[in-house]
Amino acid sequence: MPIVTDAQRPKPWEWPESTWREHVDLVRAGRPLVPSSWPGGARCAVALSFDSDHETISLRDCETSPGALSRGEFGARTGVPRILRLLARHRIPATFFVPAVSALLRPDEIASYVGDGHEVAMHGWIHERNALLDAGTERDLALRAADALERTSGHRPVGIRTPSWDFSAHTLDITRELGLAYDSSLMADDDCYEIVARGEPTGIVEIPVEWIRDDAPYFTMDRFSQSRPYTAPRDVLTIWRDEFDAAYADGGLLQLTMHPHVIGHRSRMAILTELVEYIATHPGIWFATHADVAAHVRG
Numbered sequence: 067m068p069i070v071t072d073a074q075r076p077k078p079w080e081w082p083e084s085t086w087r088e089h090v091d092l093v094r095a096g097r098p099l100v101p102s103s104w105p106g107g108a109r110c111a112v113a114l115s116f117d118s119d120h121e122t123i124s125l126r127d128c129e130t131s132p133g134a135l136s137r138g139e140f141g142a143r144t145g146v147p148r149i150l151r152l153l154a155r156h157r158i159p160a161t162f163f164v165p166a167v168s169a170l171l172r173p174d175e176i177a178s179y180v181g182d183g184h185e186v187a188m189h190g191w192i193h194e195r196n197a198l199l200d201a202g203t204e205r206d207l208a209l210r211a212a213d214a215l216e217r218t219s220g221h222r223p224v225g226i227r228t229p230s231w232d233f234s235a236h237t238l239d240i241t242r243e244l245g246l247a248y249d250s251s252l253m254a255d256d257d258c259y260e261i262v263a264r265g266e267p268t269g270i271v272e273i274p275v276e277w278i279r280d281d282a283p284y285f286t287m288d289r290f291s292q293s294r295p296y297t298a299p300r301d302v303l304t305i306w307r308d309e310f311d312a313a314y315a316d317g318g319l320l321q322l323t324m325h326p327h328v329i330g331h332r333s334r335m336a337i338l339t340e341l342v343e344y345i346a347t348h349p350g351i352w353f354a355t356h357a358d359v360a361a362h363v364r365g
Contacts, residue, residue, distance in 0.1 A: 091265060092235060092238075092263070093233070093262070094261075094262045094265075095255055095259045095260075095261070095262065096259055096260040096262035096267050096268075097259065097260050097267070098255065099258040099259055099364070100257045100258065100317075100363070101363055104350075104352045104362065105362060106352065107350065108352035109314060109317055109348075109349070109351070110310075110313055110314040110318065110348070110350065110351055110352070111319045111352045111354055111359055111362075112310070112319075112320045112354070113273065113319060113321045113322070113354055113355065113356050113359050114153075114158065114322050114324070114353070115322065115324065115356060116146075116162050116163070116324050116325065116326055116329075117162075117164075117189055117227065117324070118141065118142070118146065118162050118163070118165070118168050118189075118326055119138065119141065119165060119189070119229075120138040120139065120142045120171070120172075121135045121168070122138070122165040122167050122168055122190075122192050122193040123138065123193050124137070125167065125192055125193075126194055126195075126229075137327060141327030141328075141330055142168075142171075142172055142175060142326065144330055145325075145327055145328075145330020145331075146175060146178075146326045146330070148330050148335050149324075149326060149335075150178065150179075150182060152335065152338065152339055153184070154182060156342055156353075157353075158342065158353040159184055159185070159354060159358070160184050160355065161184065161355045161357065162184055162186055162187070163188065164176065164186055164189055164215065165190050166190070166191045166211035167191060167192045169186075169215055170214055170218065173218045176215075176219050177218075177219075179219070180220060184355065185355035185358075186215055187215075187224070187225040187226060187227065187357070188225065188226040188227070189211075189226070189227050189229060191208075191210060191211045192207075194229055195230060195232050196228055196229070196232045196234040196237055197234045201234075204236050204237065205240050205243070208226075209244070223246070224246055224247045224360075225246055225247060225248040225249065225273075225357055226241055226244075226246050226249055226251070227249070227250045228251040231252075231253075232251075233252060237251075238270075242268060242270065246270065247270070247271060247357065247360050247364070248271040248273055248357070248359075248360035249261065250272070250273040250275055252275070253274055253276050254272070254274060256274065256276075256313070256318060256319070257316075257318045257319050258272060258319060258360070258363045259271075260272070271359075271360040271363055273321055273359055274321065275321065275323050278309070279306065279309060279320075279323060280322075281302070281323070281324045281325060281328045282323075282325055284297040285297070285328050285329075285334065303337040303341055306337075306341055307341060310345055314348060319359065321356075
Protein backbone atom coordinates (compact mmCIF):
# COMPACT_ATOMS: atom_id res chain seq x y z
CA MET A 67 0.00 0.00 0.00
CA PRO A 68 1.51 3.37 -0.97
CA ILE A 69 2.26 5.78 1.86
CA VAL A 70 0.20 8.97 1.82
CA THR A 71 2.19 11.98 3.03
CA ASP A 72 0.70 14.98 4.83
CA ALA A 73 1.22 17.06 1.71
CA GLN A 74 -0.90 14.59 -0.29
CA ARG A 75 -3.80 14.45 2.17
CA PRO A 76 -6.84 16.57 1.23
CA LYS A 77 -7.03 19.91 2.99
CA PRO A 78 -10.10 20.56 5.16
CA TRP A 79 -11.57 22.87 2.53
CA GLU A 80 -11.25 20.00 0.05
CA TRP A 81 -13.17 17.51 2.21
CA PRO A 82 -16.50 16.23 0.94
CA GLU A 83 -19.45 16.97 3.20
CA SER A 84 -19.48 13.39 4.47
CA THR A 85 -15.97 13.82 5.92
CA TRP A 86 -16.53 16.95 7.96
CA ARG A 87 -19.91 15.68 9.10
CA GLU A 88 -18.29 12.44 10.29
CA HIS A 89 -15.78 14.36 12.41
CA VAL A 90 -18.40 16.66 13.91
CA ASP A 91 -20.89 13.87 14.66
CA LEU A 92 -18.42 11.54 16.37
CA VAL A 93 -18.96 13.01 19.86
CA ARG A 94 -21.59 15.68 20.45
CA ALA A 95 -23.55 17.34 23.23
CA GLY A 96 -27.00 15.86 23.61
CA ARG A 97 -29.91 16.79 25.84
CA PRO A 98 -29.16 19.29 28.60
CA LEU A 99 -29.14 17.82 32.10
CA VAL A 100 -30.09 20.82 34.20
CA PRO A 101 -32.28 19.68 37.09
CA SER A 102 -35.29 21.65 38.23
CA SER A 103 -33.72 21.70 41.69
CA TRP A 104 -30.58 20.58 43.46
CA PRO A 105 -30.59 18.34 46.57
CA GLY A 106 -32.11 19.94 49.64
CA GLY A 107 -33.68 22.64 47.51
CA ALA A 108 -30.28 24.21 46.84
CA ARG A 109 -30.14 26.94 44.22
CA CYS A 110 -26.66 26.18 42.85
CA ALA A 111 -24.26 23.23 42.72
CA VAL A 112 -20.52 23.72 43.20
CA ALA A 113 -18.16 20.93 42.11
CA LEU A 114 -14.52 21.50 43.04
CA SER A 115 -11.97 19.19 41.47
CA PHE A 116 -8.23 18.70 41.78
CA ASP A 117 -6.05 16.86 39.25
CA SER A 118 -3.33 15.21 41.35
CA ASP A 119 -0.82 15.00 38.51
CA HIS A 120 2.27 15.38 40.72
CA GLU A 121 5.33 13.95 38.92
CA THR A 122 3.40 12.36 36.02
CA ILE A 123 3.54 15.35 33.67
CA SER A 124 7.33 15.37 33.85
CA LEU A 125 7.55 11.58 33.60
CA ARG A 126 5.27 11.53 30.57
CA ASP A 127 7.61 13.92 28.79
CA CYS A 128 10.72 11.97 29.89
CA GLU A 129 11.80 14.88 32.09
CA THR A 130 13.42 12.84 34.83
CA SER A 131 15.76 15.38 36.38
CA PRO A 132 15.31 15.93 40.13
CA GLY A 133 14.50 19.58 39.45
CA ALA A 134 11.62 18.77 37.13
CA LEU A 135 10.23 16.08 39.40
CA SER A 136 10.42 18.29 42.48
CA ARG A 137 7.79 20.60 41.05
CA GLY A 138 5.32 17.75 40.99
CA GLU A 139 6.49 16.59 44.39
CA PHE A 140 5.41 19.97 45.77
CA GLY A 141 1.84 19.14 44.80
CA ALA A 142 1.82 15.96 46.85
CA ARG A 143 4.00 17.16 49.74
CA THR A 144 2.59 20.65 50.28
CA GLY A 145 -0.36 21.37 47.98
CA VAL A 146 -2.52 18.37 48.87
CA PRO A 147 -2.36 18.87 52.66
CA ARG A 148 -3.29 22.54 52.25
CA ILE A 149 -6.22 21.64 50.03
CA LEU A 150 -7.46 18.91 52.34
CA ARG A 151 -7.32 21.26 55.33
CA LEU A 152 -9.38 23.87 53.47
CA LEU A 153 -11.97 21.32 52.38
CA ALA A 154 -12.21 19.84 55.88
CA ARG A 155 -12.60 23.27 57.48
CA HIS A 156 -15.62 24.00 55.28
CA ARG A 157 -16.88 20.40 55.11
CA ILE A 158 -16.70 20.36 51.32
CA PRO A 159 -16.53 17.09 49.39
CA ALA A 160 -14.40 17.28 46.24
CA THR A 161 -13.23 15.07 43.40
CA PHE A 162 -9.59 14.17 42.92
CA PHE A 163 -8.73 13.02 39.39
CA VAL A 164 -5.61 10.91 39.80
CA PRO A 165 -3.23 9.40 37.22
CA ALA A 166 -2.59 5.77 38.15
CA VAL A 167 1.15 6.38 38.56
CA SER A 168 0.41 9.10 41.13
CA ALA A 169 -1.80 6.67 43.03
CA LEU A 170 0.81 3.91 42.94
CA LEU A 171 3.53 6.29 44.12
CA ARG A 172 1.43 7.46 47.08
CA PRO A 173 -1.31 5.02 48.11
CA ASP A 174 -1.53 6.73 51.52
CA GLU A 175 -2.54 9.96 49.79
CA ILE A 176 -5.37 8.15 48.01
CA ALA A 177 -6.47 6.69 51.35
CA SER A 178 -6.57 10.20 52.80
CA TYR A 179 -8.90 11.34 50.02
CA VAL A 180 -11.27 8.47 50.67
CA GLY A 181 -11.02 8.87 54.43
CA ASP A 182 -12.08 12.51 54.16
CA GLY A 183 -15.10 11.62 52.03
CA HIS A 184 -13.75 12.73 48.66
CA GLU A 185 -14.13 11.00 45.30
CA VAL A 186 -11.19 9.44 43.45
CA ALA A 187 -11.67 9.40 39.68
CA MET A 188 -9.66 8.45 36.59
CA HIS A 189 -7.06 10.69 34.98
CA GLY A 190 -5.04 8.39 32.76
CA TRP A 191 -2.08 6.15 33.52
CA ILE A 192 0.87 8.57 33.42
CA HIS A 193 -0.91 11.69 32.11
CA GLU A 194 -0.46 10.40 28.57
CA ARG A 195 -1.65 12.30 25.51
CA ASN A 196 -4.52 10.19 24.16
CA ALA A 197 -4.51 11.76 20.70
CA LEU A 198 -0.98 10.39 20.14
CA LEU A 199 -1.96 6.81 21.04
CA ASP A 200 -3.49 4.06 18.95
CA ALA A 201 -6.83 2.70 20.17
CA GLY A 202 -5.34 -0.46 21.68
CA THR A 203 -2.75 1.39 23.73
CA GLU A 204 -5.24 3.96 25.00
CA ARG A 205 -7.64 1.16 26.00
CA ASP A 206 -4.94 -0.83 27.76
CA LEU A 207 -3.78 2.17 29.79
CA ALA A 208 -7.35 3.08 30.73
CA LEU A 209 -8.17 -0.42 31.95
CA ARG A 210 -4.92 -0.62 33.91
CA ALA A 211 -5.59 2.81 35.43
CA ALA A 212 -9.10 1.82 36.56
CA ASP A 213 -7.71 -1.32 38.20
CA ALA A 214 -4.95 0.65 39.95
CA LEU A 215 -7.37 3.20 41.36
CA GLU A 216 -9.68 0.46 42.56
CA ARG A 217 -6.79 -1.24 44.39
CA THR A 218 -5.54 1.95 46.03
CA SER A 219 -8.90 3.57 46.87
CA GLY A 220 -11.02 0.51 47.53
CA HIS A 221 -13.64 1.74 45.06
CA ARG A 222 -14.08 1.27 41.33
CA PRO A 223 -13.98 4.75 39.75
CA VAL A 224 -17.20 5.96 38.13
CA GLY A 225 -15.84 8.98 36.28
CA ILE A 226 -12.96 10.10 34.09
CA ARG A 227 -11.14 13.26 33.13
CA THR A 228 -8.77 12.61 30.28
CA PRO A 229 -5.22 13.93 30.81
CA SER A 230 -4.99 17.49 29.47
CA TRP A 231 -8.62 16.99 28.37
CA ASP A 232 -7.17 15.16 25.35
CA PHE A 233 -10.24 13.33 24.04
CA SER A 234 -9.35 11.07 21.11
CA ALA A 235 -11.60 9.42 18.54
CA HIS A 236 -11.46 6.27 20.70
CA THR A 237 -11.93 7.75 24.17
CA LEU A 238 -15.71 7.58 24.30
CA ASP A 239 -15.81 3.93 23.22
CA ILE A 240 -13.34 3.08 26.00
CA THR A 241 -15.34 5.10 28.52
CA ARG A 242 -18.46 3.16 27.59
CA GLU A 243 -16.63 -0.16 27.82
CA LEU A 244 -15.52 0.74 31.33
CA GLY A 245 -19.13 1.46 32.27
CA LEU A 246 -18.31 4.92 33.61
CA ALA A 247 -21.17 7.20 34.64
CA TYR A 248 -19.62 10.49 33.63
CA ASP A 249 -16.81 12.29 31.81
CA SER A 250 -15.34 15.69 32.66
CA SER A 251 -13.15 16.55 29.67
CA LEU A 252 -15.40 18.33 27.15
CA MET A 253 -16.55 21.93 26.82
CA ALA A 254 -19.87 22.17 24.96
CA ASP A 255 -21.86 23.86 27.76
CA ASP A 256 -21.65 25.51 31.16
CA ASP A 257 -23.96 22.90 32.67
CA CYS A 258 -24.21 19.14 32.42
CA TYR A 259 -25.41 17.34 29.31
CA GLU A 260 -25.67 13.83 27.94
CA ILE A 261 -22.95 12.75 25.52
CA VAL A 262 -24.13 11.61 22.09
CA ALA A 263 -22.00 9.24 19.99
CA ARG A 264 -22.64 9.28 16.25
CA GLY A 265 -26.19 10.44 16.88
CA GLU A 266 -26.85 7.88 19.64
CA PRO A 267 -27.48 9.01 23.24
CA THR A 268 -25.00 7.22 25.49
CA GLY A 269 -26.41 7.83 28.95
CA ILE A 270 -23.01 9.21 29.98
CA VAL A 271 -23.13 12.55 31.77
CA GLU A 272 -20.71 15.26 30.73
CA ILE A 273 -19.66 17.62 33.53
CA PRO A 274 -18.07 20.29 31.34
CA VAL A 275 -14.70 21.87 31.93
CA GLU A 276 -13.33 25.11 30.53
CA TRP A 277 -9.88 26.68 30.47
CA ILE A 278 -11.18 29.86 32.14
CA ARG A 279 -12.19 27.70 35.13
CA ASP A 280 -8.78 25.97 35.30
CA ASP A 281 -5.85 27.26 37.32
CA ALA A 282 -3.10 26.01 34.99
CA PRO A 283 -3.53 28.47 32.08
CA TYR A 284 -3.20 31.43 34.44
CA PHE A 285 -0.34 30.21 36.59
CA THR A 286 1.80 27.71 34.66
CA MET A 287 5.51 28.47 34.31
CA ASP A 288 7.95 26.71 31.97
CA ARG A 289 11.36 28.29 31.68
CA PHE A 290 12.09 26.51 28.38
CA SER A 291 8.97 27.71 26.56
CA GLN A 292 6.73 30.77 26.27
CA SER A 293 4.49 29.51 29.09
CA ARG A 294 4.56 32.17 31.80
CA PRO A 295 2.09 33.20 34.52
CA TYR A 296 0.18 36.11 33.05
CA THR A 297 -2.64 36.74 35.54
CA ALA A 298 -2.38 37.88 39.14
CA PRO A 299 -4.10 35.53 41.59
CA ARG A 300 -6.64 38.16 42.62
CA ASP A 301 -7.59 38.73 38.99
CA VAL A 302 -8.33 35.00 38.74
CA LEU A 303 -10.45 35.30 41.88
CA THR A 304 -12.51 37.96 40.11
CA ILE A 305 -13.06 35.71 37.09
CA TRP A 306 -14.06 32.70 39.18
CA ARG A 307 -16.30 34.78 41.42
CA ASP A 308 -18.08 36.12 38.33
CA GLU A 309 -18.46 32.54 37.07
CA PHE A 310 -20.08 31.59 40.38
CA ASP A 311 -22.38 34.63 40.41
CA ALA A 312 -23.71 33.72 36.95
CA ALA A 313 -24.14 30.04 37.88
CA TYR A 314 -25.98 31.07 41.04
CA ALA A 315 -28.28 33.41 39.10
CA ASP A 316 -29.01 30.63 36.59
CA GLY A 317 -29.54 27.95 39.24
CA GLY A 318 -26.81 25.96 37.52
CA LEU A 319 -23.41 24.44 38.20
CA LEU A 320 -20.02 25.96 38.98
CA GLN A 321 -17.25 23.49 38.16
CA LEU A 322 -13.57 24.28 38.80
CA THR A 323 -10.46 22.35 37.76
CA MET A 324 -7.35 22.85 39.88
CA HIS A 325 -4.01 21.15 40.47
CA PRO A 326 -2.23 20.73 43.83
CA HIS A 327 1.12 21.73 42.30
CA VAL A 328 -0.48 24.90 40.86
CA ILE A 329 -3.19 26.12 43.25
CA GLY A 330 -1.34 24.79 46.29
CA HIS A 331 1.03 27.75 46.62
CA ARG A 332 0.37 30.24 49.38
CA SER A 333 -0.79 33.21 47.31
CA ARG A 334 -3.09 30.97 45.28
CA MET A 335 -4.55 29.11 48.24
CA ALA A 336 -5.43 32.55 49.57
CA ILE A 337 -7.73 33.23 46.63
CA LEU A 338 -9.25 29.73 46.70
CA THR A 339 -9.99 30.22 50.40
CA GLU A 340 -11.56 33.60 49.71
CA LEU A 341 -13.66 32.16 46.89
CA VAL A 342 -14.94 29.29 49.06
CA GLU A 343 -15.81 31.71 51.84
CA TYR A 344 -17.58 34.01 49.37
CA ILE A 345 -19.63 31.13 47.96
CA ALA A 346 -20.53 29.97 51.46
CA THR A 347 -22.15 33.34 52.23
CA HIS A 348 -24.88 32.55 49.72
CA PRO A 349 -27.92 30.52 50.81
CA GLY A 350 -28.77 27.35 48.93
CA ILE A 351 -25.33 26.02 47.91
CA TRP A 352 -24.78 22.30 47.31
CA PHE A 353 -21.07 21.42 47.39
CA ALA A 354 -20.77 18.02 45.72
CA THR A 355 -18.41 15.55 44.12
CA HIS A 356 -18.58 15.11 40.39
CA ALA A 357 -20.03 11.62 40.93
CA ASP A 358 -22.84 13.06 43.06
CA VAL A 359 -23.58 15.74 40.46
CA ALA A 360 -23.72 13.13 37.71
CA ALA A 361 -26.01 10.88 39.73
CA HIS A 362 -28.38 13.74 40.52
CA VAL A 363 -28.71 15.09 36.98
CA ARG A 364 -29.19 11.58 35.57
CA GLY A 365 -32.00 11.01 38.04
